[in-house]
Structures are given as C-alpha cells and as structure tokens.
Amino acid sequence: MWGSVGRVCLSWACTLLHYLALSLLIAFLVYCAYVHYIHVKYEHIPGPPRDSFLFGHTASIEKATKNYGVVHDLFLRWAEEYGPVYKINFLHHVMLYTSSPEAVKEFLMSPKYPKDPHAYNRLFYIFRKRFMGRGLITDPDHEHWYKQRRIMDTAFSSTYLRQMIGVFNEKAENLMEQLASKADGKQHVSLHGVINRVTLDVITKVAFGMELGLSEGNESDFPNAISLALKGMVTYMQNPFMQYMPQHRKFVREVEESAEMLRNTGRECIEQRKRAKRNGEELPVDILTKILEGAEHSDGLDDEIMLDNFVTFFVAGQETTANQISFTVMELTRQPEITQRLRAEIDEVIGLKRDLSYDDITNLTYMTQVLKESLRLYPPAPGTSRYIKEDTVIDGIRIPGGVPVMLNTYVMGRMEKFFPDPLKFDPERFNPSAPKPYYCYFPFVLGPRSCLGQGFSQLEARVVLSKLLQRYEFELVPGQSYEIMDTGTMRPRDGVVCTLRPRQAS
Template identity: 65%
Template sequence: MDLWQGLLICLHRATVCLLIVLLCLFLAYLCYIHYLHLKFDHIPGPPRDSFLFGHDPSLQKSMEGNKMLHGKFLEWSEMYGPIIRINVFYRVSVLVTHPEAVKEFLMSPKYPKDPYTYDLLFNLFGKRFLGRGLLTDTDHQHWYMQRRVMDPFFSHSYLVGLMDVFNEKAEHLMEKLRELSDGETPVGMHSKMNCVTLEVITTVAFGMQLNLLDGTESPFPQAISMILKGMTQYIRKPYMQYMPWHWKFVKEVRDALELLHATGKQCIEERKKAVENGEDVPKDILTHILKSAEKEGEYNDSLMLDNFITFFIAGQETTASLISFTIMELTRQPEITAKLQAEVDEVVGMKRDITAEDIGRLQYLNQVLKETLRLYPPGPGTSRWLSEDMAIEGIKIPGGVSVIFNTYTMGRMAKFFDDPLTFDPERFNPNAPKPYYCYFPFTLGAHSCLGQVFAQMEAKVILCKFLQRFEFQLMPGQTYEILDTGTLRPRDGVVCTLTPRS
C-alpha cells in the first residue's frame, strides 16, 4: 500500500511540475508576444483582433466562402497606407505597397526570399514537396547556380525553337474545340487550358506524351489540383496535419505528391540510363539538366526531382489561368474582342502555324495580356526577408521581419491606376507611361520568374488561334470571381459556348 501511495504522490508531483513548466512557457510566450507588440506597434495597421491571435481571425474570415486574402490586403492598404503591420500569433509581417520599396527589395539581390514562407514549402504535410528547387531556394548562391543551369533553356533563341510544339498542341486543342462549337455545348475553358498547358510543359521539359486532349485518362490534372489546394491550406494552417478530422484530406494531398515524385524519379532514372548508354534522347530540359549536373557538383538527384515537381506544377497552372482569365474578361468586352480579332486577321490571317515574328507583331494582344495580369495575376505576390533595421516612407521597420509585396493589391489601387477596376489594355500601349514598380506579375529583378517569356509566348499562340477560329460567350450562371489555390484561377472554370467564326 505504501508503494502505491508513493507512486501516486510522485505522479501527482510530476503532474504539478509539468503544469508549472507549461504555465511558465505560456507566460514566457505571452511576454514574447508583448515584446513584439512594443517593437512593431509604431507601424500603422488595423487593430488586432486579439492579443494572442493578432489579425488571424480577420484573415481567416476574409477567406470564408472561397473569398481571397488579397482582397483584405487591398482593403487594409487603402485604409492604413503603404506600410502595414500584420500580426499572426508570434509572427509579424509588413505589407508594403510603396513603389520605391518594391524597387529596392525586388531589384536588389541583398534581400533574400522570406525563409519562413519558402522553407515551409520544402515539405508538404511531412512529405518533401518543392525542396530546394528554383522556386523555393533561399540561399542566393545555391539559387544562382540553379538559375545558371536553367537560363539557356529559357533564352529567346531556344524558345523560338519551341514554336512547333506550341503550334502543334494549340492546333490539337482547336480541333477538339471545333467538335464542341455548336453554340450550345458547355465547354470548360480553364479545364481545357490546363490540359493543353500541361501537355506543352511535359513535352518540352520531360519528353512525356500525356494525350490529355484525346481523353486519355490521366491522374496528373487532379493530382496537381489537389497539391495546390493542400499547399494553400498548409501555408495557412500547417498544424492541420495533426488534427484527425483533416487526415483524409492530408492523405489525398500526400498521395498526389507521391504520384508526382514516383513519376519524376522514373523519368530521371530512365533518362540517365539512356544518356549513359549513348541512346538518342530528346533535347529537352531534363536532358539539359542532366548534362549540366555533371559540371555542378551540388546538382544531385534530389534537386532534379525538386525542379521536376516545380516545373510540373508551376509550368502549367499559371499559364492556363492567364489564358482562362483573358477569355473570361473578353466575354464582357465585345469591342476589345473585335479589335483583337481584327489584329489576328491582319497579322496571321488563316495561317495554321504562327511564327515568332507573328507573335512580335501582335501588339494589341500583348497589351490585353498585360492588362489581364494587372487585374488577375496568377502569382499575386512575393515576399523578402529584412534582416536589418531600415526606414520605409519615414517609418522604421525593425530587422528580422518578412516584407510582403502584392501585385494584385497594387494593380487594383487608384493611386497607381486610374479607374483600376476597368479593363483597359491602352494602359499598356507602347506610348503610355510605364507603371512605376507597382506592377510585377512575374516579380522583378534577379528572382523574376524564369518562365515568363515561355508562358507569354505559349499564351499568345493559343489565344491567337482561339480568336482566329471562334466566337464565344460565357454560360449563364458563370461569375467573374477569383479562386485562390496558392495561385489565382477563375472560380467557375470559364464555361463558355463556342461558335465558329465566319
């Protein structure tokens, strides 16, 4: 009996000690939160919802019903000015909508990517996701090595050589659309664009033929969609993987990621074996990486796989959304559509194959795409890490903080664009003044998007052929709303009816 009493007393004391330790840790955490408030509260911003949670309740509420966080950023920027403090638990971020600060941070390599956000994407629910690939690498020297390997593949001269692939895949899409162009059949344009852009990137990057437009069953589109949903949730609530009611969703995301990992690993191993055996291999990005890896000691199989996942997802999603947003907006812009079609008729006529020279002459289409990116940037923003104190607009920003730059927010502010919600391609007329560091859909500077020229050339070929062949109307019940899945996409899929042009 004495033994049991002794054990109970020990257990009781241990429990009390544990509770005291937990209480002390919680009090220390509260003190740290208070210290952060004292350190950053001189920066303008909305009132915190609570001492502990900061602005998190307002941010979570802003995303209810598939609404966008970026809309809240726009609201706060217009209300509180160009420098805004955002508190979420123990983290403080600064949202900046000041052009000179955009220029300073994005054009200079001395401000690295925000390690918290980008390191978070190393894994996704405990499984390696983007790792140290080109998109997420926060070590500038290591990133520069990767960029040096990739740059030749995305040079203008190399991309001109891809026009045959762009034309072939776009023409195949037009044939499929023609079969549905009876003026009545609903056609989900975003779904179709996802298929064609995925076929393009897998062909030119990895030598894969998915045949999605022919109706071949493929798990990849659904897997990419699931991973993007998982990425969005993970960034906002990384702790959800520990909650049983989220386990089904987490498993689906992990399974989708496992599919891409297995596919990438198989592609890399088969290509390495073919190269070693002296076989003829496609002159695509995978072959290029393998040859460059021999010169770069750090470019190992893990890094190849990271970039395989990066290109597989980013290489198609953003381009598909850009094309879809453009078609969506044109359904309510008949005058702009007519002007575009007139330009296509004059430059391209009835030609089947579009050349790089044709692309260069489609000036108004170029303006339309830029205006689409202003209002609907698939990549809405970026962030940089401020390690040392600095002043922005006379406001001292303490070091050790993430600085957020949001092109969606700045693109919709009247201080930068007159009548900002009006779709007006003339803003980007060659004779119009250029936006001064308030427009950066592909970011700016050294870390600008590697594939921006690739994406725009591909989009122009597809849109040119589409405008050449079809009239189009949005189906009743469709909206012009935006869905945030890590990147922005049309919420309702841009379901249209098509009829052939005379």
C-alpha cells in the same frame, strides 16, 4: 503496507503534476511576455487592430479565405486604409505589407534581400512528403539558388523557345480540333478545364519529353494530382497541424499521394534520360536535356533538387499559364470592342495560318497589351516576400530588422493611385507609348529572382489565344460569375463555362 506505498506514489504524482502545471504556466507567461515584447517593438508601424493578443489577425484572414476567398482583397483594403506600410501579427511573428514602389524597387532588385525562409521553407514539404523542396521558387539561399539558375537559364533562352514553337502549335491545334465538335452554340465547355489540359500537355512535352495527349482527349491523373497538390499547399501553409487531426486524414493522404506521384514520375524521367545519355542514345531536345547538359558543366545538381524543379515546372509552368489565358478569355466575353480589335490584329498578322511562327506571335502587339492588362487585374501568382535582416526605413517608417515583407502585385495593380479607374479593363495602359508602371506591376516578380519561365508562358499564351480567337466566337453561359478563387494560385471561380460557335468570316 501496499496502501502506504500507494499513498506515497499518489503524493509524488500529485507533486509532479503540480510542478509540471507550474512549469507550463511559467513557460506560457514567459511566451506571452515575449509576444508582448514583439508587439511593442513594432507597435509604431500602422496596421489593423489585432483580433486577439496571441493569434493576432488570424480570424480576419481565415474569414477572408473561407471557401477559397481572395484574401488579397483584404490586404488591398488594409493598404488603402493604413497606408503604404502596415503590419499583421500571428503569435510572435510579425509580417509587413508594403505598397510603396520605392520599397518594391529596393527589395526585389537587390540580391541582398533573400526570400522569406519562414514562408518558403514551409513549401519544402506538403505534410510529410517533400514537395517543392529547394527548387527555383522556394530556395531562400541566394548562392544555392544562383547556381541552379545558371544551369536553368540556357533551357529557357529565346533561341530554345524558337525551336519549341512547333510544340505550342501542335498542342493548341489539338485543342482546336477537340473544340470543333462542341462549337454548336449549345454545348457548355469549361474553357479553364480544356486550357489546363493544353498547358499541361505543353509543359510535359517541352520540359520532359512526355506525351500525355490530354489536348487530344486522353485521360490522365496529372491534372487532379496538381490540383490536389495546390490545395494541399494552401491548407498546409495555413494549418500544418491538420495532418495530425483525424477528420482531415483522407484529404492529407490524397495530397501526399499526389505529391509522391509527381516526384515518382519525375524520378523515372530523370533516370531514363541519364541512362539514355550514358548509352549514347540520341536525346530529345527539351528542358530536361538542357538541364542535364548544364549540370555537367557546373558542379551539378543532385537528383532531389532536379525533382524539386520537376514539381515546380509542373505546377508553376502549367497552372499559372492556364489561369492567365482563362482570365483573359473570361474578360473578353464582356469586352466586345477589345475582342474585335484583337481579331483584327490576328487577321492582319496571322490570317488563316495554322502553323504560327515565332515572328508572327511576337508581332501581335495589341495581344501583348491585353495579356499584360489581364495580369494586372488577375495575376495568377499575386505576390512574393523578402526578408529584411537589418534595420531599414520604408516610406519614412523605421523598420526593425528580422521581419519578412510582402510585395503584392494584385494589391498594387488595383490601387487608384497607380492605375486610374483600376477595375476597368484597359489594354491601353500597356501601349508601347504609355508610361511604364513604376515598380507597381510585377506579375513575374522583378530583379534577379524574376520568373525564369515568363517568356515561355507568354509565348504559349499568345499561341493558344490566337488560335481560339482566330477560330471561334465564345459567350459566357448565363449564371457564370467573373469572380476569382484563390487555391494557391488565382483562377476563375466558375471555370469560364462558355458556348462556342465557329467564327463567321469577316
């Protein structure tokens, strides 16, 4: 009897497996048919041949990003080969890339094109931990973003930046003192590393009233946490399923712990500040206070959104500025004439002053040109994306709606048709009398969603670079390269390791 029952059960199991396999096969074939439909729908748009039917251009992109390679060089090559509009595929997704200035103008200057929700929603979490959430960078909902931006604007006004010049001076001066003991022409100093510590000191003090003392030599877990979070962000964007793979368990756990540390620190700051405000205590004049005051006069921001922006400021407000300064220093090591001209301007405008005023910094015209040229060649944040909901036309090519478009300042900044001899470092491109680049240069994006902190970032960069050039001569250690590493932001691959000497009186 039991043998008969067993045979019946086995028969039913085999039948069930048969139907399950058949169902999966039918589902797979239907999905493949849909992928083919997407291919046909966008087939008229130029683009490189797909590596595979299902996975599209994934293999080419993975090869370009191996060992933190710069995938944007691949996008540049494709732009030069396939023209101002081309497509890439992954599964049923299509993404457009454009290097058309008119398209940049249209998509960035108009609020009707939101950020690509598919891409930016992925930054809500890193693996299983909330990361940037719905902060200013990642929020694809224009109305919700605009509410946040109104609250944040006063915290980054030029009036407030004038008040903060003292903090920039203090932290940069701490760095100069730290470098004094190493400026013997022999010791190797990773300038990217020490500049990173200064920019983190500045953003924590100016934004949240925190004193880390990194530029004075104190140790902290924050630099490593930010670095891990950025690496995690990139790997999660490329492969969100790695969190389920045993071989990546240790890395995933470390990334999640870093994200949690940043948010817990932010939560503690916000709670302390709110408690101090309720108790009528005198509040520090910093960005967090400004945000809380602004939120009172609006409909407010919930604490999780404030934490999203806390993480955003920590990562974007520190990492990108440090990378820009480091790239500039790296380039100056092979540009003696530009360095000499910069020092001459610093001598004329600042002299031997230690406390630089806001007016001093804004009068450094040539330094502004140098920093802009550095951003052209080495933009820490190379691009952004927008979502095209409805059918449109780009450079004469019909674009069916429902597709994201990538706009890449790294790619356009290195194209001959926009910047002659594009790999030459030439600050005269940004001379005030030179023609302004026409929608082909946007390191801080353009339009309503341009970077809120660009004034903050450029003021800080000028203070740090001024003091470094005023005080020291630097030379790249032999064996260092000028290559770029892409870790979510663009940074110098070898860390700009230099030897330093006190600057000789001219």
